[in-house]
Amino acid sequence: MFGNAPSPLLLDGRLEPGSGGVFDTLDPATGEVVGQAADARPEDLDRALAAARRAFDETDWPSDVKFRAHCLRQLRDALRRHSDELRELTIREAGAPRFLTFGAQLDGPVADLGWFADLAESYAWETDLGRAEPMGMASHRRIVREAAGVVAAITPWNFPHQINLAKVGPALAAGNTVVLKPAPDTPWCAAALGVLAAEETDLPPGVLNVVTSSDHGLGALLTADERVDLVSFTGSTATGRAVMTSAATTLKRVFLELGGKSAFIVLDDADLRAACSYAAFAGVTHAGQGCAITTRVLVPRDRYDEAAAIIAKTLARLGPGDPSDDRTVCGPLISAAQRDRVEGYLRLAVAEGGVFACGGGRPPDRPDGFWIEPTLITGLTNDSRTAREEIFGPVLVLLAHDGDDDAVRIANDSPFGLSGAVHGSPDRANAVAARLRTGTVSVNGGVWYGADVPFGGYKQSGIGREMGVAGFEEYLETKAIAEGA
Known part of the structure; x- marks a missing residue:
């Protein structure tokens, strides 16, 4: 997929090198360098956030459900067309046993994109509460569900496709724009998603941005940035605490899928x-x-x-x-x-x-x-x-x-x-x-x-749910509208 070239970033619809040069990705079975990935720096992240903010605020992406479902199915189909190549990439970069790539390591989460496209089309975006007279004033009230905004998706290395797509899929289906920051250990899996999104789908510029980097500090920048409306993080409980603390400075919403024993x-x-x-x-x-x-x-x-x-x-x-x-x-x-x-x-x-x-x-x-x-x-x-x-x-x-x-x-x-x-x-x-x-x-x-089963934990295993209708709704806001009657 990348040939002998480093994998690129996806910034505002364009595949580009990173400002920090490149960094190595290793085969964990041998310890050998298998290739390189674009190494983003804060200026690249800034461009990704600006693009995601603009795509959410200035385009009809958040309101066009049919088009969003179309793009998600395109992304699913592109991933399927390249499944053989992605399978070998995942085995080599993540050390995933081959048998798992036919399930949760690749084929399962790719198919799940279709489920979220279907859900977006069938979801009850508006609920009519009918007429009422609160405090004697006749009103017609309704509840509207709408996208949260710009989502920062910060993901680990252990099940890269499953976790990347479990965030990107429902977030995009719900009408958000996304900046995906994957773990430095598995940049190729995320970069492949960016390449296929740019080259084989109609996703508009800025809707999906993929920022690979050797710098763990970029995740902290994402969680604190005021342009981000929601942070979706999967990783250790210790890092989850840091994410929650950082996000609190701007009171942004957080989804945390953390550790277990x-x-x-x-x-x-x-x-x-x-x-x-x-x-x-x-x-x-x-x-x-x-x-x-x-x-x-x-x-x-x-x-x-x-x-x-x-x-x-x-x-x-x-x-x-x-x-x-x-x-x-x-x-x-x-x-x-x-x-x-x-x-x-x-x-x-x-x-x-x-x-x-x-x-x-x-x-x-x-x-x-x-x-x-x-x-x-x-x-x-x-x-x-x-x-x-x-x-x-x-x-x-x-x-x-x-x-x-x-x-x-x-x-x-x-x-x-x-x-x-x-x-x-x-x-x-x-x-x-x-x-x-x-x-x-x-x-x-x-x-x-x-795809239809919500996943998440009690206690220090996290906050919120991923997958299923509950996971989809993590990426939505609720608005009440009352019209005088």
């Missing part, structure tokens, strides 16, 4: 082997680099050792492996910095009294790239830091529970509340799921991901 609960009437095998698979998919991945596995105390043996045996079969291989579940970590972070938690686990039932370090047969073995830690309790803090690696902590009530207590004893899973007889599993303080729950392997 989700529990996978196995009840005493579950099929232990099936449930624990599934927990192992779910916990180390994409090397555990997902905010909603279930990394605390809670099992009945009297079957703890048996569960540990099942999970350890399953993890040993799951990787790590080359992400380009169809059979790989657990690929590399995204960077050396992320690998160092995970290794720090592995050392902490030992200091806290934990034992590695399997894994615990770098795979000896993969000296290049950023790898950690699928790891199971036993012997800890839920008050350990290893069990409470988000590691973002292929590391599971096995905890014991003493029945349904105790399992709920342990699962909810967390600063996070993003996701969860329960395996057991349907009635009991659903009863436990109803008591979990989380935004999503899988019961007996159910899959909650989908």
Whole structure:
């Protein structure tokens, strides 16, 4: 898609180099430089914001629902035409296992653009409240929903297409203009979106701007800029706090999808082997680099050792492996910095009294790239830091529970509340799921991901919802109009 040239910025409808030159993007499986991306500086961001502001304030983009839906479907179709190229790019830049690109890493979020186009066309933009006489004055009242304005979309590296499109899709469908600032680790995935938007859609200049940069400080500039009406951020809870603080200076709206330390609960009437095998698979998919991945596995105390043996045996079969291989579940970590972070938690686990039932370090047969073995830690309790803090690696902590009530207590004893899973007889599993303080729950392997399903968390896992009608409405304002009758 980029040939041998660096990927460009998308500024006001034009593909351009960055004022800061270029920066490298790496293959996390090998550590090798695979190419370069345009390195934006504050002056580039300023141009993007000016373009987005002008496109919102001075064009009919916010009011032309039919045209917006048309452009979104064009973008979906362009991404589909280039899916083979994008698939290889995603595997190489994000280290995503190939099998995931047929789901949430590429094909799923591309298809979701069509759902948001359909929603924009069918949505009730105006609600007639009819006539009333408040304080004796006859009035005809109606409620109008309209776009929030300029959206700053700040995204991480772990599921780049899914998160980029989960913000860009509904924001554009709702009539906003967007400045997308992706993570420095995966600039190509975002730049490809910009290239296709510029070359293969009718999106007007300034409606979508893509600003790649090695400078994390550009995100802070976005959140504080008075031209931005809404910040949509996905990332760590610590950074989310900083985003919220910065946005408060101008009292702009924020959507925050943050961290998690989700529990996978196995009840005493579950099929232990099936449930624990599934927990192992779910916990180390994409090397555990997902905010909603279930990394605390809670099992009945009297079957703890048996569960540990099942999970350890399953993890040993799951990787790590080359992400380009169809059979790989657990690929590399995204960077050396992320690998160092995970290794720090592995050392902490030992200091806290934990034992590695399997894994615990770098795979000896993969000296290049950023790898950690699928790891199971036993012997800890839920008050350990290893069990409470988000590691973002292929590391599971096995905890014991003493029945349904105790399992709920342990699962909810967390600063996070993003996701969860329960395996057991349907009635009991659903009863436990109803008591979990989380935004999503899988019961007996159910899959909650989908364009129509709102995603987000309780507590320190974030504010608001992404996807679904609720996610679409995050990008809308509500206006009440009363006409004298």
